[in-house]
Amino acid sequence: MSRFCLKESFVTSETDYYRRRDFMRxxxxxxxxxxxxxxxxxxxxxxxTASPASPDFxxxxxxxxxxxxxxxxxxxxxxxxxYNNFYELGTSKTDPYKNASALITDPWSVSVEGLCAKxxxxxxxxxxxxxxxxxxxxxxxxxxxxxxxxxxxxxxxADLLKRFEPSTDAKYVAFETLYDKGRPLPGQRGRSIRWxxxxxLRMDEAMNPLTFMAVGLYGKVLPNQNGAPLRLVVPWKYGFxxxxxxxxxxxxxxxxxxxxxxxxxxxxxxYSNVNPAVNHPRWSQARERRIGELRKRRTLMFxxxxxxxxxxxxxxxxxxxx
Amino acid sequence: xxxxxxxxxxxxxxxxxxxxxxxxxxxxxNPIERLTHETGQWGLILLLASLAxxxxxxxxxxxxxKPIKQLKLKKVMLWRKYFGLYAFCYIVMHFLIYLTxxxxxxxxxxxxxxxxxxxxxxxxLALLLLVPLAVTSAQTLRRKMGRHWIRLHKxxxxxxxxxxxxxxxxxxxxYSEFWWYLIAFSLFMLFRFVEKARRLVRV
Ligand code: HEM
Numbered sequence: 245m246s247r248f249c250l251k252e253s254f255v256t257s258e259t260d261y262y263r264r265r266d267f268m269r270x271x272x273x274x275x276x277x278x279x280x281x282x283x284x285x286x287x288x289x290x291x292x293t294a295s296p297a298s299p300d301f302x303x304x305x306x307x308x309x310x311x312x313x314x315x316x317x318x319x320x321x322x323x324x325x326x327y328n329n330f331y332e333l334g335t336s337k338t339d340p341y342k343n344a345s346a347l348i349t350d351p352w353s354v355s356v357e358g359l360c361a362k363x364x365x366x367x368x369x370x371x372x373x374x375x376x377x378x379x380x381x382x383x384x385x386x387x388x389x390x391x392x393x394x395x396x397x398x399x400x401x402a403d404l405l406k407r408f409e410p411s412t413d414a415k416y417v418a419f420e421t422l423y424d425k426g427r428p429l430p431g432q433r434g435r436s437i438r439w440x441x442x443x444x445l446r447m448d449e450a451m452n453p454l455t456f457m458a459v460g461l462y463g464k465v466l467p468n469q470n471g472a473p474l475r476l477v478v479p480w481k482y483g484f485x486x487x488x489x490x491x492x493x494x495x496x497x498x499x500x501x502x503x504x505x506x507x508x509x510x511x512x513x514x515y516s517n518v519n520p521a522v523n524h525p526r527w528s529q530a531r532e533r534r535i536g537e538l539r540k541r542r543t544l545m546f547x548x549x550x551x552x553x554x555x556x557x558x559x560x561x562x563x564x565x566x
Numbered sequence: 567x568x569x570x571x572x573x574x575x576x577x578x579x580x581x582x583x584x585x586x587x588x589x590x591x592x593x594x595x596n597p598i599e600r601l602t603h604e605t606g607q608w609g610l611i612l613l614l615a616s617l618a619x620x621x622x623x624x625x626x627x628x629x630x631x632k633p634i635k636q637l638k639l640k641k642v643m644l645w646r647k648y649f650g651l652y653a654f655c656y657i658v659m660h661f662l663i664y665l666t667x668x669x670x671x672x673x674x675x676x677x678x679x680x681x682x683x684x685x686x687x688x689x690x691l692a693l694l695l696l697v698p699l700a701v702t703s704a705q706t707l708r709r710k711m712g713r714h715w716i717r718l719h720k721x722x723x724x725x726x727x728x729x730x731x732x733x734x735x736x737x738x739x740x741y742s743e744f745w746w747y748l749i750a751f752s753l754f755m756l757f758r759f760v761e762k763a764r765r766l767v768r769v
Contacts, residue, residue, distance in 0.1 A: 326594065327596060390596060434742065436742075528679070528682075533599070535596055538598070
């Protein structure tokens with residue numbers, strides 16, 4: 245029931261939201277940011293840092309159809325935007341929310357490279373233009389054994405990739421997150437990870453209908469701390485595979501280097517499919533804490549998307565290719 | 567004397583107040599994780615603080631400077647016990663949160679975790695070793711046990727090392743905090759080695 249009510253509240257909060265963005269553009273940025281920061285410290289505010297929505301975005305967001313739903317109860321907007329792993333903005337869960345304004349998403353461009361017929365550098369606007377938006381409710385399972393249920397807005401990754409006409413030699417797609425050496429983000433000054441953050445998928449994984457490119461959340465522009473302006477969502481894999489704030493897409497023939505795998509290959513595999521039977525060497529993956537729930541619940545194979553994706557791994561030893 | 571005691575208790579209770587404050591103002595999206603981290607962190611800090619007392623008292627008093635001598639810093643030595651006991655309390659909370667909310671009181675899970683997860687193994691060992699120290703912390707027992715008491719309580723060094731190892735093994739990428747704890751521990755231990763070496767030379 246509550247799910248149906250939500251749709252209504254989207255619309256109102258959405259308009260509120262755009263109004264607030266306009267207000268900010270009127271030059272009240274500093275006052276508002278200060279107010280938001282102090283209110284944020286008191287835990288009172290649900291304000292977020294995101295770019296203003298373009299008219300094109302607003303039109304598509306209003307037309308977005310719910311294509312995939314889940315029986316799970318949605319996590320609320322505050323939890324989704326104030327509890328994040330986004331090391332570029334700091335290693336603690338609350339850092340990305342606090343440091344969100346350090347990420348500049350306008351202007352933004354994405355460089356498409358490698359084994360394809362139509363490589364090039366696209367502005368965000370050009371990249372988004374041909375794609376209608378849809379809303380999908382996905383479970384997100386973090387490798388740290390917590391999970392959320394999130395209403396993303398965006399389009400299938402396959403639709404985007406096909407535009408560049410990948411060649412038959414392209415067996416994998418590699419992605420990179422923003423990294424400007426001259427102007428690193430707050431978390432990129434430390435060397436917890438070798439920047440830029442890198443991720444990758446096998447071509448058939450990337451083309452799977454579930455694999456999603458998200459540009460919004462709860463019907464709104466994706467907040468910076470959630471990986472604005474565009475991020476991957478691969479719901480049957482641990483969250484770190486869903487790379488945020490993408491600036492580069494490259495078609496390659498060999499399995500690409502991925503950040504967590506580079507850091508600790510024994511602990512984080514290239515595939516990193518959610519699998520309750522394969523524990524992280526240091527903790528169990530059999531159960532997870534759904535944010536908002538007290539007790540842990542059992543983790544599902546492929547995060548509950550077994551029907552859709554098990555075929556991708558037929559014949560593979562998932563203990564070995566974890 | 568009274569003031570020294572009072573301040574010691576106040577310091578030991580500060581983390582509890584802080585956690586209560588967090589409880590009122592909001593523990594964030596994952597309150598259980600937050601509480602596990604706060605209790606673990608304050609437990610570790612107090613364990614280290616307990617090791618800090620001896621050098622902090624002995625170094626200034628070894629300087630021949632009257633105003634410092636008059637401070638009667640020796641009484642602060644009492645804080646070793648206070649901090650140790652408060653650390654024990656926070657670590658018991660830490661363990662109970664894990665046992666009830668992470669494991670839902672399933673003792674089979676507990677055995678599995680102790681067997682399979684090195685960071686739990688050493689954390690659990692540290693907790694177990696803290697029990698006899700807490701139990702024998704009373705002054706009367708200390709007198710009764712004499713040299714045995716001292717030998718038993720040398721375990722704190724080992725327990726501190728285990729606690730650091732526990733922390734080290736659960737970090738995923740960001741070791742920056744850990745290095746500070748390790749430096750503190752190393753300095754406190756260095757002081758003890760130097761003292762011991764000096765005593766040996768003098769004999
Ligand atoms: C001397 C005893 C112990 C000390 C000083 C200690 C300290 C810590 C510290 C500092 C943390 C990390 C907090 C942070 O990330 O900010 C931690 C986390 C944790 N500890 Fe302990 N601990 C002790 C014993 C135990 C025991 C006995 C258990 C369970 C059997 C346990 C289970 C955990 C768990 C589950 C975590 C969270 C791990 C994670 O978030 O990945 N600890 N502890």
